Amino acid sequence: MTVSEELFERSQRVIPGGVNSPVRAFNSVGGTPPFIVDAEGPYVKDADGNQYVDLVGSWGPALLGHRHEAVIEAVHTAVDHGLSFGASTVGETELAETVVDRINRSATNGPAIDQVRLVSTGTEATMTSIRLARGYTGRDKIIKFAGCYHGHVDALLSEAGSGVATLSLPGSAGVTQATTAETIVVPYNDLDAVRTAFEKYPGEIAAVITEAAPCNMGVVTPGPGFNAGLRELTREFGALMIFDEVLTGFRASSAGYWGLTSAEEGGWAPDIYTFGKVIGGGMPIAALGGRREIMEYLAPNGPVYQAGTLSGNPLSVAAGIATLRNATGQVYSAIDRASSHLRQEVGAALDAEGVQHSIQSAGNIFSVAFGTGENGVRNYEDVKASESYRYTAFFHSMLDSGVYMAPSPFEAWFLSAAHDDAAMDRIVSALPAAARAAASSERPR
Numbered sequence: 001m002t003v004s005e006e007l008f009e010r011s012q013r014v015i016p017g018g019v020n021s022p023v024r025a026f027n028s029v030g031g032t033p034p035f036i037v038d039a040e041g042p043y044v045k046d047a048d049g050n051q052y053v054d055l056v057g058s059w060g061p062a063l064l065g066h067r068h069e070a071v072i073e074a075v076h077t078a079v080d081h082g083l084s085f086g087a088s089t090v091g092e093t094e095l096a097e098t099v100v101d102r103i104n105r106s107a108t109n110g111p112a113i114d115q116v117r118l119v120s121t122g123t124e125a126t127m128t129s130i131r132l133a134r135g136y137t138g139r140d141k142i143i144k145f146a147g148c149y150h151g152h153v154d155a156l157l158s159e160a161g162s163g164v165a166t167l168s169l170p171g172s173a174g175v176t177q178a179t180t181a182e183t184i185v186v187p188y189n190d191l192d193a194v195r196t197a198f199e200k201y202p203g204e205i206a207a208v209i210t211e212a213a214p215c216n217m218g219v220v221t222p223g224p225g226f227n228a229g230l231r232e233l234t235r236e237f238g239a240l241m242i243f244d245e246v247l248t249g250f251r252a253s254s255a256g257y258w259g260l261t262s263a264e265e266g267g268w269a270p271d272i273y274t275f276g277k278v279i280g281g282g283m284p285i286a287a288l289g290g291r292r293e294i295m296e297y298l299a300p301n302g303p304v305y306q307a308g309t310l311s312g313n314p315l316s317v318a319a320g321i322a323t324l325r326n327a328t329g330q331v332y333s334a335i336d337r338a339s340s341h342l343r344q345e346v347g348a349a350l351d352a353e354g355v356q357h358s359i360q361s362a363g364n365i366f367s368v369a370f371g372t373g374e375n376g377v378r379n380y381e382d383v384k385a386s387e388s389y390r391y392t393a394f395f396h397s398m399l400d401s402g403v404y405m406a407p408s409p410f411e412a413w414f415l416s417a418a419h420d421d422a423a424m425d426r427i428v429s430a431l432p433a434a435a436r437a438a439a440s441s442e443r444p445r
């Protein structure tokens with residue numbers, strides 16, 4: 001038995017499924033998850049001493065690579081002053097100012113965001129965003145897209161991506177029918193379906209929530225003008241537009257996926273943004289932000305209640321500020337370059353084995369859909385029709401070659417600024433065998 005196997009047996013006795021988040025389990029690909037003991041730069045090391053090039057990046061936060069010196073130092077400095085006070089700190093204001101500044105620097109039509117509320121997880125950010133939208137509009141229903149994942153918020157689990165998709169679940173047990181009834185699920189990239197929903201429920205829809213670019217059914221690129229179209233429709237029907245940048249925020253560009261795309265689509269801005277992952281650089285923190293008139297609806301000034309014992313935790317805030325401060329233009333260009341290099345190599349390896357595929361990207365974030373042809377996937381139905389079973393053999397071959405990827409075909413590949421030539425070469429040299437494994441995969445019966 002390996003050390004990881006022993007540790008997994010032990011954890012399964014006291015932790016459901018042995019994991020604290022279902023996506024970490026290897027249920028869909030089989031095998032035992034390696035227990036990680038150490039991470040540095042582009043690498044993680046497991047309890048058996050195996051070193052892997054990491055393409056999970058803690059599911060997104062590790063933009064600068066693991067154990068970035070400035071981030072670690074900022075956290076050490078913060079630790080020396082105490083772990084948590086449940087009181088205001090100047091760091092919280094600094095992080096909020098940084099977020100507001102970075103977003104507004106990419107705004108082409110005046111400020112896009114005035115205020116930010118810090119929370120501890122992406123789930124809290126989206127949960128609060130829909131409560132805020134309901135409080136602000138006085139309406140109950142929300143629209144979400146099939147295959148989009150916004151954390152494990154009751155109202156947002158219907159046809160969700162990420163682990164819900166990986167485990168082939170339609171949603172979650174334990175969510176009341178009343179809750180589900182207020183959630184309207186429509187196909188992604190389909191503005192007509194959104195309009196139809198608005199027309200069917202006049203005056204009842206509080207918000208449309210969308211991933212800035214879906215990255216939880218694999219990556220699905222928003223079609224040209226899709227996000228701008230959502231902006232127009234929400235405005236026309238008096239609903240708010242919630243732009244979930246928990247995964248893409250401060251990763252797809254210095255102002256997220258929005259910063260990459262809104263200027264060329266007329267400079268539109270959503271009503272509420274949600275952020276997470278990168279803004280904590282690996283510590284638990286997330287945020288929602290928007291225009292003052294909407295954000296001031298939150299307690300204590302407004303009637304929408306939201307709170308948190310550890311909200312704006314000083315260590316998380318310190319890690320977030322240090323991460324954003326070091327997320328320079330060079331960092332984004334390095335990741336963009338590495339991403340485009342890797343996409344090319346993945347494509348070439350799969351082509352060499354005759355594996356039909358499309359590489360779906362949202363800036364530097366990408367994933368591979370098997371068996372789809374060049375047109376790729378536009379929505380969750382396309383994703384479900386793809387040959388995602390080929391990922392299992394691909395994944396295990398990569399893992400055997402020392403590349404650690406998400407144990408699901410529906411998750412994005414994450415690179416960091418620490419993925420240097422040595423790390424990239426290791427990934428690239430693992431690809432031919434993985435492509436062969438994908439080519440010889442049989443459809444499960």
Ligand SMILES: Cc1ncc(COP(=O)(O)O)c(C=O)c1O
Pocket residue numbers: 121122123124126149150151152211216244245246247248276277286
């Ligand atoms: C787009 C998106 N929104 C929300 C979440 C939820 O964030 P968290 O896992 O921190 O609750 C995630 C990822 O988990 C995500 O990818």
Ligand SMILES: NCC(=O)CCC(=O)O
Pocket residue numbers: 021022023024059060149162163215216247411412
């Ligand atoms: N892209 C999906 C996630 O980041 C989820 C992480 C988790 O649930 O642990």
